Amino acid sequence: MPKELSTFSVLYRILARDIKVALRRQSDVMAVFFFFIIAASLFPLGSSADPKLLSAMAPSVLWVTALLSCMLSLSRMYSSDHADGTLEQMMLSNQPTVLVVLMKILAHWVLSGLPLVFVAPLIGLQFNLSSAELQLLAISLLMGTLTLSLIGSIGAALTLGVHGTGVLIAILVLPLYIPVLVFGAGAVNAVSIGMNPNGALSLLGTVLAMALVFAPLGSAAALKIALE
């Protein structure tokens, strides 16, 4: 058989294509990024200028805003590929659908979750966070945003082809985001009050590991149903 590309390079092409398409249509990626910056910056402006209050509410504010920004772009995860027929071509690729879906999820994370990991500590400065807290904020977001993309993928796949998916995805996915939020913001809060954050981080890692196993399977099954 004249098959020449390895599984790895096929999967790499899928990831690279999504990123290339997104970079040509920058407004989508930028919208998520700026939504996060603006929404998170509104809290210090709207609350009293008490540094203690600010730093106390910072972990939850930043985490909730990150969660909402990740959710903003979920409805586009599969819908544009569905509309132009490239999704069905991907389902017909010679690689298992689960791996194809995993690449789509990774691309979503690189484009909408990963940038937040870098910008969140900068926003955290506005909230008077200490360097230890900023560091932990970045670590928890690094693990957390990937989990958000994984879980969100199930919602995006289930609502594919349905009109007005935005709100529906939120209703489906937000309850599943709760553990990520609790452990993610919990880890930063633990440092703030001088406790060891490892417990919360381990639990966050557990959620990530479970999502990594089950989310691609669930999404692949949902996509197959959507394309029937």
Add this chain to the structure above:
Amino acid sequence: MGFLASNYVLTAKNLCGVRGERLLFEKLNFELSNGSVLYLEGANGSGKTTLLRTLCGLSKPYAGAISWCNENISELAEEYSKYVLYIGHLPGIKEDLTALENLQFSLALSGEKFNFTEATEVLKLLDLAKGLNLPTRMLSQGQKRRVALARLWLQDLPLWVLDEPFTALDADATSLLKQKIEAFASAGGMVVMTTHQEVSIKVPKFEQLRLDA
């Protein structure tokens, strides 16, 4: 054409298709071997697209089975996809990417290496030389269709499943495609296709199937 040296058989047994609550076709039986061209006929809504999507494995048959070389395609899963080239109603090209980038990606999905010069030649043959560096968004409907169809010249897969391939094509492109299908079939390829245009494809193993009969 490394693929076409081997013998392949695609068999449909007692195939039954349902869309929503409506029965589209039932008890369909046919067998395709190297060099066969199966031409599906039927009015709008008679289940041609459903049958094509079932044949390439996107939908599951409501009843009956499809087998590829005596193995059920639902068990073969992505193993079967290595043999099928499906071009559906939707062109399957990304409008933000250029024609070449789209083709490179299509080939990558079936694990095939992309040859830049060869692909450029094919696009020139299809009269797309001017739009090579434009995102496909800038191209006309018929030109997008040509980009999608360029895969037929570049990919080396033994079964083509084509849903209305002649739609939006002009006379030149139609005759190019017709010749390509004839050449492919005489080299041992299999084609299943639908079309509403009057296109006469002359191959020895030509079969017609009316779905609304």
